[in-house]
Amino acid sequence: MTTRSLFLLPGDGIGPEAMTEVRKIVAWMNDARGTGFVTDEGLVGGSAYDAHGSAISEGDMAKALAADAVLFGAVGGPKWDGVPYEVRPEAGLLRLRKDLELFANLRPAICYPALAGASSLKPELVEGLDILIVRELTGGVYFGEPKQILDLGNGQKRGIDTQVYDTYEIERIASVAFELARTRGNRVCSMEKRNVMKSGVLWNQVVTETHRAKYPDVKLDHMLADAGGMQLVRAPKQFDVIVTDNLFGDLLSDVAAMLTGSLGMLPSASLGAPDPKTGKRKALYEPVHGSAPDIAGEGIANPIAMIASFAMCLRYSFELIGDADNLEKAIANVLEKGIRTADIMAPGCRKVGTAEMGDAILAEF
Amino acid sequence: MTTRSLFLLPGDGIGPEAMTEVRKIVAWMNDARGTGFVTDEGLVGGSAYDAHGSAISEGDMAKALAADAVLFGAVGGPKWDGVPYEVRPEAGLLRLRKDLELFANLRPAICYPALAGASSLKPELVEGLDILIVRELTGGVYFGEPKQILDLGNGQKRGIDTQVYDTYEIERIASVAFELARTRGNRVCSMEKRNVMKSGVLWNQVVTETHRAKYPDVKLDHMLADAGGMQLVRAPKQFDVIVTDNLFGDLLSDVAAMLTGSLGMLPSASLGAPDPKTGKRKALYEPVHGSAPDIAGEGIANPIAMIASFAMCLRYSFELIGDADNLEKAIANVLEKGIRTADIMAPGCRKVGTAEMGDAILAEF
Ligand SMILES: CC(C)[C@H](C(=O)O)[C@@H](O)C(=O)O
Ligand SMILES: CC(C)[C@H](C(=O)O)[C@@H](O)C(=O)O
Numbered sequence: 001m002t003t004r005s006l007f008l009l010p011g012d013g014i015g016p017e018a019m020t021e022v023r024k025i026v027a028w029m030n031d032a033r034g035t036g037f038v039t040d041e042g043l044v045g046g047s048a049y050d051a052h053g054s055a056i057s058e059g060d061m062a063k064a065l066a067a068d069a070v071l072f073g074a075v076g077g078p079k080w081d082g083v084p085y086e087v088r089p090e091a092g093l094l095r096l097r098k099d100l101e102l103f104a105n106l107r108p109a110i111c112y113p114a115l116a117g118a119s120s121l122k123p124e125l126v127e128g129l130d131i132l133i134v135r136e137l138t139g140g141v142y143f144g145e146p147k148q149i150l151d152l153g154n155g156q157k158r159g160i161d162t163q164v165y166d167t168y169e170i171e172r173i174a175s176v177a178f179e180l181a182r183t184r185g186n187r188v189c190s191m192e193k194r195n196v197m198k199s200g201v202l203w204n205q206v207v208t209e210t211h212r213a214k215y216p217d218v219k220l221d222h223m224l225a226d227a228g229g230m231q232l233v234r235a236p237k238q239f240d241v242i243v244t245d246n247l248f249g250d251l252l253s254d255v256a257a258m259l260t261g262s263l264g265m266l267p268s269a270s271l272g273a274p275d276p277k278t279g280k281r282k283a284l285y286e287p288v289h290g291s292a293p294d295i296a297g298e299g300i301a302n303p304i305a306m307i308a309s310f311a312m313c314l315r316y317s318f319e320l321i322g323d324a325d326n327l328e329k330a331i332a333n334v335l336e337k338g339i340r341t342a343d344i345m346a347p348g349c350r351k352v353g354t355a356e357m358g359d360a361i362l363a364e365f
Numbered sequence: 366m367t368t369r370s371l372f373l374l375p376g377d378g379i380g381p382e383a384m385t386e387v388r389k390i391v392a393w394m395n396d397a398r399g400t401g402f403v404t405d406e407g408l409v410g411g412s413a414y415d416a417h418g419s420a421i422s423e424g425d426m427a428k429a430l431a432a433d434a435v436l437f438g439a440v441g442g443p444k445w446d447g448v449p450y451e452v453r454p455e456a457g458l459l460r461l462r463k464d465l466e467l468f469a470n471l472r473p474a475i476c477y478p479a480l481a482g483a484s485s486l487k488p489e490l491v492e493g494l495d496i497l498i499v500r501e502l503t504g505g506v507y508f509g510e511p512k513q514i515l516d517l518g519n520g521q522k523r524g525i526d527t528q529v530y531d532t533y534e535i536e537r538i539a540s541v542a543f544e545l546a547r548t549r550g551n552r553v554c555s556m557e558k559r560n561v562m563k564s565g566v567l568w569n570q571v572v573t574e575t576h577r578a579k580y581p582d583v584k585l586d587h588m589l590a591d592a593g594g595m596q597l598v599r600a601p602k603q604f605d606v607i608v609t610d611n612l613f614g615d616l617l618s619d620v621a622a623m624l625t626g627s628l629g630m631l632p633s634a635s636l637g638a639p640d641p642k643t644g645k646r647k648a649l650y651e652p653v654h655g656s657a658p659d660i661a662g663e664g665i666a667n668p669i670a671m672i673a674s675f676a677m678c679l680r681y682s683f684e685l686i687g688d689a690d691n692l693e694k695a696i697a698n699v700l701e702k703g704i705r706t707a708d709i710m711a712p713g714c715r716k717v718g719t720a721e722m723g724d725a726i727l728a729e730f
Contacts, residue, residue, distance in 0.1 A: 076560075090560045120486050120599055141506075141528060142561050149563050152531070159567030161528040163506060167521045193615070195441075195455045196507050198514050202524030226615045230623040233598065234485055250558070250591045251616060258595040 003036045004318055007067035009044040009060070009096075012080075012089060013291025014354075015073020017299065018306035021358030022071060025310060028362060029323070040067070044096070045075025045089035045291075055092030064096055065282075069317040071310060072096070072286035077293035093286075097137050100282045102270035103169065104176045105137040105249065106312070107288060109236075109256035112265060114335035118344060119261030121236075131239045131256055132184065134177040135249025137270055139169045140199070142246045165199045165245065170206035172273065177243035178215035185240030187219040191228040191248055203245065225252065232256055257288050264289055264302040264343045265331070267309035269316050283317045285309040295342075299353045302341040304331055307361055330364035368401045369683055372432035374409040374425070374461075377445075377454060378656025379719075380438020382664065383671035386723030387436060390675060393727060394688070405432070409461070410440025410454035410656075420457030429461055430647075434682040436675060437461070437651035442658035458651075462502050465647045467635035468534065469541045470502040470614065471677070472653060474601075474621035477630060479700035483709060484626030486601075496604045496621055497549065499542040500614025502635055504534045505564070507611045530564045530610065535571035537638065542608035543580035550605030552584040556593040556613055568610065590617065597621055622653050629654055629667040629708045630696070632674035634681050648682045650674040660707075664718045667706040669696055672726055695729035 006026065010019035029035040042060035043051050051057075055075075056064075064070050075089035085091075096102070111119065111129040119126045144162030152158055174190070181188045190207045192200035204222055211220045223231065225248045231238060232252065236259050244252060257266050266289070272282035287305030295301055308331060315324035338349040339360050345351050352360065371391065375384035394400040407425035408416050416422075420440075421429075429435050440454035450456075461467070476484065476494040484491045509527030517523055539555070546553045555572045557565035569587055576585045588596065590613045596603060597617065601624050609617060622631050631654070637647035652670030660666055673696060680689035703714040704725050710716050717725065 085563075085566060088560065094561070120490050122485060122487060125485050144525075147563050149567050156532045157567055158532075159528075159530045159562075159564035160509075161562045161564050163524075163526040163528065165524045166517070167523075193612070195453065196459070197524075197526045198450075198512050199524035199526050201450060202514050202522055226619040229594070229616050229620045230628070233620055233623045247558070247612075248616075251594050251613075254591040255594045255598055255620060258598045263595070 003038050005067045006037055006039045007063050007070045008039055008041040009064070009070060009072045010041070011044050011073040011075040011291065012046040012077050013074055013293045013296040014301035015075070015291055017296070017301050017354050018287065018303040019071065019073050021303035021354065022306055022310045024358055024362055025307065025327070025365065028365070035320070044072070044092040046077055046080040048092055049080060049083060049087055049089065054087050055089055056095055061095065061099060065100060068280070069313050070096065070100070070284040071313065072284050073306065074287065074289065074291035076291050077296075079293070094142065096284060097270060098143060100284065101138060101272045102282060102284055103136060103138040103273070104173055104271045105135040106180070106269040106271065107133040107135060107253040107257070107266070109133060109253070109260050109266065110262070111260040112262050112332060112335050114332070115260075115262050115265070115344060117261070117346065119259060121259055125236065126259060126261065129236055129260055131236060132180060132241045133249060133253040133256055134173065134180065134241060134243045135253055136169065136173040136245050137249075139165055140246035163197065163199050163247070165202060167202070167206050170203050171210050174207045174210040174243055175214065176271070177241050178211065178218050181218045181241040186217070187221070187240035189221045189223055189228070189239055189242050191223050191225045191242060191244040191252065193225050195224060199245070207243065228252060229255060232259065253288070264341070265304045265308060267305055267312050269309070269312040271316060281316070283313065285313045299355065300342050301354050302343050303354050303358050304361075307331065307358070327361075327365055330361045333364045334360045368403050370432045371402055371404045372428050372435045373404055373406040374429070374435060374437045375406070376409050376438040376440040376656065377411045377442050378439055378658045378661040379666035380440070380656055382661070382666050382719050383652065383668040384436065384438050386668035386719065387671055387675045389723055389727055390672065390692070390730065393730070400685070409437070409457040411442055411445040413457055414445060414448060414452055414454065419452050420454055421460055426460065426464060430465060433645070434678050435461065435465075435649040436678065437649050438671065439652065439654065439656035441656050442661075444658070459507065461649060462635060463508060465649065466503060466637045467647060467649055468501060468503040468638070469538055469636045470500040471545070471634040471636065472498040472500060472618040472622070472631070474498060474618070474625050474631065475627070476625040477627050477697060477700050479697070480625075480627050480630070480709060482626070482711065484624060486624055491601065491624060491626065494601055494625055496601060497545060497606045498614060498618040498621055499538065499545065499606060499608045500618055501534065501538040501610045502614075504530055505611035528562065528564050528612070530567060532567070532571050535568050536575050539572045539575040539608055540579065541636070542606050543576065543583050546583045546606040551582070552586070552605035554586045554588055554593070554604055554607050556588050556590045556607060556609040556617065558590050560589060564610070572608065593617060594620060597624065618653070629706070630669045630673060632670055632677050634674070634677040636681060646682070648678065650678045664720065665707050666719050667708050668719050668723050669726075672696065672723070692726075692730055695726045698729045699725045
């Protein structure tokens with residue numbers, strides 16, 4: 001029997017509650033389908049800091065590196081606002097991304113038809129919206145050196161961060177975007193600020209050259225990132241795949257997520273390069289939403305983004321495409337039936353808690 | 366008689382057409398009110414490049430430095446896409462900002478009631494919207510060194526940009542934001558990415574300390590820039606004044622501008638520090654929109670953003686507050702009457718060209 005290893009990092013806030021619902025689905029798949037998932041679990045973020053003073057332990061890092069896939073909940077909360085920069089909750093997530101070399105962050109911004117009304121945009125602008133943002137995740141200003149605060153004396157300090165991109169980093173993320181575009185609308189829009197950033201000039205050149213050399217069949221556009229933000233708000237359906245750097249991707253994917261009105265529903269996948277021997281990619285799956293400390297522990301959090309992240313895991317790490325499709329369809333069906341957690345409650349719908357939502361999706365699966 | 370010097374830099378695309386409408390208003394004010402405006406004019410952007418191979422000449426830089434205020438149209442267009450980075454059209458604007466030390470960029474995102482329907486957001490979310498984005502304009506990744514593309518050999522290049530902020534730069538822009546908040550809703554929201562950027566950590570500290578020491582009466586909040594982008598889309602009316610750095614300000618102010626549905630109507634002011642002797646600030650006023658090369662020269666461009674920028678000039682450079690109010694009211698009245706340029710045309714309104722729109726506003730002034 002195949003075994004498939006999953007390493008679970010529920011994290012802080014609503015992370016653990018949401019992860020509980022994924023565990024149910026995993027157990028059911030093992031029982032009913034013999035999928036052979038083997039799960040282990042660790043600590044990350046504030047809960048790791050509380051346990052052993054760092055945002056993720058070496059032991060858990062080793063397990064994450066060895067697993068077929070990592071499922072990540074969420075990290076952070078006001079409890080850890082004062083902890084030193086190096087061990088703040090986010091450091092655990094950033095270390096996972098960097099050490100697992102998860103350079104390709106896939107963030108679908110889709111609008112569930114049942115929720116089009118929940119968007120702050122006019123419904124006709126978001127109905128049927130289906131954008132895939134491909135964000136570079138291991139480079140740019142997130143990791144470039146120097147990154148420091150200097151004391152200049154006289155009460156003056158200097159904060160420095162460095163945006164760095166090498167040709168190969170741009171080439172590999174562009175290739176991921178073009179490959180994925182071929183499975184969808186066959187269009188890529190690349191966003192940077194080449195009019196003020198040298199890294200943007202290089203980004204633009206390398207994307208253009210990668211396109212010319214390997215993907216001339218895909219339609220490629222370029223947009224300045226500020227204009228891109230505008231266009232996302234003005235007419236989001238014009239986009240198919242958007243490829244952009246780590247920092248612009250952070251901002252633009254959040255704006256895109258919010259547009260859909262489905263923020264609590266959106267998953268993400270972070271993928272590494274295929275292993276030269278096995279062809280397998282390291283991977284981490286996490287909801288786009290945060291840890292929502294204000295509602296943690298109350299059993300009312302929406303587990304859909306976490307479950308949809310598991311669907312991406314089935315698709316990208318285990319090639320269980322049929323199961324991924326079915327799980328996504330189960331989510332859409334449950335929403336269609338008017339079953340809602342508090343964050344997406346609407347008149348005429350039935351309000352349920354985290355566990356009930358998980359059960360309802362499992363029942364449709 | 367007082368003389369007041371204005372240096373006009375119409376630039377490229379629709380810049381010159383829009384500037385013509387401001388010239389009419391200036392002439393009328395001189396005739397009818399004896400305002401004593403003295404105007405001179407120069408070249409910037411692509412038109413400067415065509416004339417003498419740089420994005421702004423030394424002579425025009427000297428005139429900009431000497432003037433009481435600079436009125437700037439727009440720069441750029443496909444014609445200059447291939448020119449070297451150092452002399453690209455934007456370089457003229459960036460040099461003006463830097464050499465005049467225009468560190469404070471004020472970008473009001475207001476929704477003209479007559480245009481609420483034009484927003485892609487639901488009307489109830491934007492009706493009455495009035496946000497002021499205070500963007501740092503002479504620091505950060507726009508100007509930090511190193512900023513270069515290195516050739517690493519082996520076909521690999523490295524693009525580098527540097528985000529740098531010193532305490533004093535953050536302090537002075539925060540002070541501008543707090544001062545302006547006191548004249549409005551008395552609330553400031555500061556945005557950065559302190560969870561991944563050291564400059565963001567320093568930004569957060571200095572804003573907090575400036576608030577504590579000098580502006581404790583103003584309500585201060587902090588938001589991560591990605592969450593800020595989301596909140597702008599979700600519920601923009603929650604904001605009064607937003608203060609943020611150069612790059613985040615570029616993106617977030619464009620998103621905010623687009624939300625209003627009034628993009629072609631939005632002005633901006635870029636201000637320096639008060640001169641220690643005269644108390645006067647160097648200043649440049651420019652529309653938020655770009656050069657729109659596709660419609661340039663057709664006489665159909667919307668001149669409202671340029672005229673509204675002149676209203677900001679009356680307010681901030683010449684303390685002609687009553688005239689500024691009246692000019693802004695004239696714009697609102699003309700819109701209320703259903704007079705529209707093509708970009709904001711709506712059923713039941715009357716479509717006019719650039720000159721007619723300028724005349725209509727002057728008639729209401
Ligand atoms: C938690 C934080 C470090 C992270 C980021 O900035 O990348 C988050 O905002 C995200 O988008 O995944
Ligand atoms: C033209 C460009 C250099 C400029 C910027 O990035 O600052 C523009 O986008 C703006 O917002 O004023």
